[in-house]
Ligand code: SF4
């Protein structure tokens with residue numbers, strides 16, 4: 001009869017725990033359509049528990065010592081990875097000092113048409129941008145039927161989303177009810193946060209509207225060249241979640257379909273919030289795609305929604321950069337969220353660099369943050385990134401798709417994000433684990449069956 005000692009039982013229990021843990025992670029990966037992770041978790045389920053089970057079951061000389069060493073080392077490493085130890089503390093990013101002219105942003109420059117007075121005027125002021133900008137003009141273009149990833153159905157769906165959003169641009173502002181309803185700032189802030197979530201926002205935060213949040217001059221459509229004169233006191237930032245499966249298809253068209261869908265959703269929520277506030281008798285203006293007066297990532301950061309990471313996007317604590325943003329500025333008295341700088345996210349970006357490694361245009365810096373406009377940040381090469389978009393016809397999104405912070409908002413990934421936040425040792429190990437399980441350069445996910453269009457219909 002098999003007689004089990006204390007160490008045998010502990011080893012078998014550890015082996016069983018590892019087996020169940022790896023198998024459960026495999027099932028989650030299967031549901032997330034992460035084939036590489038599924039294979040690797042299953043391989044781990046059948047291999048990692050083996051030394052524990054064999055040592056627990058077999059009888060051989062020195063088994064007791066070996067068993068305790070195995071058990072002690074394993075749980076010692078686990079405890080070390082969980083302990084809230086920290087060795088380094090990156091300096092805060094600081095606040096930009098000067099406001100930005102929206103006409104200098106890549107989207108504004110991309111809207112300039114050769115031979116127009118606006119084009120000539122811009123490059124007279126900024127001849128240094130002409131060569132780089134002409135490079136993206138030589139490519140087929142975003143949503144072009146001649147682009148590498150051209151897909152008629154997908155691109156038409158994207159245009160349809162942008163068309164719907166176009167209409168919202170004209171209702172970002174409007175008349176304010178004459179009789180202001182008296183409000184308790186705390187109560188109305190809580191109401192607005194919940195209303196934003198009820199309308200579909202993933203998160204909402206509140207900040208004072210600072211000068212540096214505002215562009216100096218508009219750079220899009222009919223607002224091109226108009227000075228920005230927003231005098232509101234507060235800003236509400238909101239994020240909406242990008243679907244994980246669609247995002248993971250980048251640079252295939254699924255990613256740009258999702259971008260259009262979420263910009264529209266963010267815009268719908270923002271215009272409703274602004275209108276709601278105006279109905280209470282306070283001035284409010286929604287800031288939505290192509291019609292911003294504010295720099296949304298900066299507002300969102302100051303409203304406590306996240307930090308700006310290596311790829312230059314807002315990184316939220318629960319779904320990383322897999323969000324789109326909108327904002328509302330207002331005079332409604334609100335209670336602002338106190339931003340507490342999350343240095344662990346910046347530190348993780350310093351170690352990780354996965355987005356920089358996969359970026360097909362090499363637009364994401366691999367080094368440390370540098371000072372830019374008075375603040376420490378990573379500055380991506382917007383020109384080479386946009387040139388790549390104009391080559392493939394989509395907004396690429398490879399960086400967002402592979403970011404270890406982008407994994408779905410569920411128990412497994414939230415546990416990993418919790419450990420990344422609380423343990424420096426785990427922070428250092430996590431990028432290696434992510435590469436090991438999901439691949440250092442994960443392949444784009446295949447489009448779902450409904451998205452696949454016969455080749456002869458997908459291009460001109
Ligand atoms: S991929 Fe890594 S380095 Fe890039 S933004 Fe995400 S966490 Fe930061």
Ligand code: SF4
Pocket residue numbers: 311358359360361362363364380384385386388389395396397398399400
């Ligand atoms: S969107 Fe694509 S090209 Fe642009 S920075 Fe991200 S990975 Fe690079």
